[in-house]
Amino acid sequence: EFRMSDAYSFHRSFSELNNFFPRVFRAYERVFRACEVPTVAAEAGVGFMGGERSYEFLTPSSNGDDYVVECPKCGYIANRDVAVAAYPSGSGRPNALERIETPDCKTMDDLAECVGCKRSGLAKTMVFAGSSRLVMAVVRADYDVSLEKLGRLIHEPALQRATDEQLRQAGVVATHAGPFRLHPDTVVVVDQSVIETPNLVCGSNEEGVHFRNANFGRDFDAHYSGDISRIRSSALCRHCGTSMNISRALELGHIFRLGDYYTNRMDLRLRDETGREFYPQMGSYGIGIGRLMAAIVDTHHDADGIIWPVSVAPFLSYLMTIGKSRSVRDTGDAIAEYLEHEVLYDDRDESIGTKFKDYLLLGIPFRIVVSPATMTDDTVEVYDRIASSTHTVDVDTLPEFLAARQREYLDRARESTHAL
Known part of the structure; x- marks a missing residue:
C-alpha cells in the first residue's frame, strides 16, 4: 500500500512554475526535518507520470526499494535509474569482424566462458515493446539497461519486455540477439559503453552464432545512441572523477515538474486577462504517508x-x-x-x-x-x-x-x- 498526500499546482507560464517549484522543494525538506527522518533529495526519473523533471526524497533503508547514488566530493546525487557517470574508454584498434560458433551459449556467463573474456568484452542485447514498435537496447554486458534513461531518450515512457511472440514476428533470435538483420521497424538504441569499447563479442541474430570484434559505426549502427545504462558500484563521478557511493533507500516523497505534459494532451486551455489562450504549466507533489510513518518508526525506536x-x-x-x-x-x-x-x-x-x-x-x-x-x-x-x-x-x-x-x-x- 502506498497512500499519498497529493498536491498539484497550475501556472500561467513555465517561468512561474520554475519559481514555485523550489518553494515546494524547500517545504518538503522542512517537513521531513520536522519529522526527524534523515532524507536526501535526489534527481529521479519521471516514469509513467511524464513531465520534464522530478526529484525524490529518500531515506536510507536496508529494506528500501530504491538505490541512490552520491558523490562524496562534489555532492552530486541521483536515483540510480537516472544517475550519470564517466565511462571508461576502451583501448585498441578495431580488428577484423569474425564469425564464431556458439551453439551452447544461452547466457552472458556462458558466452564469456566460451570466448574467454570478461563480461566487459561482451555486448548485451535486450528487446522491449514500446507503444507501436520494438526497441532493441545494446549495452556492455557488465551494465544493465535503465528503462528510465532508455524511455527518456526515445520518448517511450511505458516500455515492457518484448514477448516471445513479438520477438518471433520481428525476426529476433532471443539467445543470440544482436543489431544485425533486423526487421526495419525495430528501433536500435546503443549505449555509450558500447560506443566507447572496441572489439566486442556481439550476438549475430542467428541461432548458434556470435560476432567477435564487433565495432559500433563500422559493423552496426543505431537509430539512437547515448547513456541508457545503470551505473555500477565502481562508477566514477562524471563531474569530478571521484568514486561514487550507491546505497539502498526508501522513497518518502516525489515531486514532478510536469509542464504542459497533461494539459496539452487533454487540451486544457485557459484564457488570460488579454484574451490569450495558453496551456497551464503543472507541478505534482506527493508524500507517502504510510511510508513516512514507517521511516519515523525505523529511525526512532528501541528494544521496548x-x-x-x-x-x-x-x-x-x-x-x-x-x-x-x-x-x-x-x-x-x-x-x-x-x-x-x-x-x-x-x-x-x-x-x-x-x-x-x-x-x-x-x-x-x-x-x-x-x-x-x-x-x-x-x-x-x-x-x-x-x-x-x-x-x-x-x-x-x-x-x-x-x-x-x-x-x-x-x-x-x-x-x-x-x-x-
Missing part, C-alpha cells in the same frame, strides 16, 4: 517499542495513576482536563506493569505518573522517553515543564541537518 518525535507524536503525554486513592484519581482527572487533547489518560483498571509496558509500546514522548508517593508534596513523576530521564515536577508547573521540553525538541529538529 516506538519513540515518537514530539512533532508527530499522537499525544505529547501519557498520564497514569497508581493506586485507588480518591485524591490520586482527582489529581489525575484535573491534569487530564487542563492538558486536554495533548494527553492520553490511561484510567484502565490494569496493573502498573501492564500500563508501563503499554506506554513503552505506544512511544508517547512523556509519561506522567500520579501516585500516593508523589501526592505527599503535590508533585508528579515525569519520564522523558526520548532522553530516558526521570523528573519530579510540581503539579502547578507541569504544563510549563512539558511546553519547555517540547520547544527544546522542536528547536533541535529544526536546527538539525539530515543527509545520507
Whole structure:
C-alpha cells in the first residue's frame, strides 16, 4: 500500500512554475526535518507520470526499494535509474569482424566462458515493446539497461519486455540477439559503453552464432545512441572523477515538474486577462504517508517499542495513576482536563506493569505518573522517553515543564541537518 498526500499546482507560464517549484522543494525538506527522518533529495526519473523533471526524497533503508547514488566530493546525487557517470574508454584498434560458433551459449556467463573474456568484452542485447514498435537496447554486458534513461531518450515512457511472440514476428533470435538483420521497424538504441569499447563479442541474430570484434559505426549502427545504462558500484563521478557511493533507500516523497505534459494532451486551455489562450504549466507533489510513518518508526525506536518525535507524536503525554486513592484519581482527572487533547489518560483498571509496558509500546514522548508517593508534596513523576530521564515536577508547573521540553525538541529538529 502506498497512500499519498497529493498536491498539484497550475501556472500561467513555465517561468512561474520554475519559481514555485523550489518553494515546494524547500517545504518538503522542512517537513521531513520536522519529522526527524534523515532524507536526501535526489534527481529521479519521471516514469509513467511524464513531465520534464522530478526529484525524490529518500531515506536510507536496508529494506528500501530504491538505490541512490552520491558523490562524496562534489555532492552530486541521483536515483540510480537516472544517475550519470564517466565511462571508461576502451583501448585498441578495431580488428577484423569474425564469425564464431556458439551453439551452447544461452547466457552472458556462458558466452564469456566460451570466448574467454570478461563480461566487459561482451555486448548485451535486450528487446522491449514500446507503444507501436520494438526497441532493441545494446549495452556492455557488465551494465544493465535503465528503462528510465532508455524511455527518456526515445520518448517511450511505458516500455515492457518484448514477448516471445513479438520477438518471433520481428525476426529476433532471443539467445543470440544482436543489431544485425533486423526487421526495419525495430528501433536500435546503443549505449555509450558500447560506443566507447572496441572489439566486442556481439550476438549475430542467428541461432548458434556470435560476432567477435564487433565495432559500433563500422559493423552496426543505431537509430539512437547515448547513456541508457545503470551505473555500477565502481562508477566514477562524471563531474569530478571521484568514486561514487550507491546505497539502498526508501522513497518518502516525489515531486514532478510536469509542464504542459497533461494539459496539452487533454487540451486544457485557459484564457488570460488579454484574451490569450495558453496551456497551464503543472507541478505534482506527493508524500507517502504510510511510508513516512514507517521511516519515523525505523529511525526512532528501541528494544521496548516506538519513540515518537514530539512533532508527530499522537499525544505529547501519557498520564497514569497508581493506586485507588480518591485524591490520586482527582489529581489525575484535573491534569487530564487542563492538558486536554495533548494527553492520553490511561484510567484502565490494569496493573502498573501492564500500563508501563503499554506506554513503552505506544512511544508517547512523556509519561506522567500520579501516585500516593508523589501526592505527599503535590508533585508528579515525569519520564522523558526520548532522553530516558526521570523528573519530579510540581503539579502547578507541569504544563510549563512539558511546553519547555517540547520547544527544546522542536528547536533541535529544526536546527538539525539530515543527509545520507
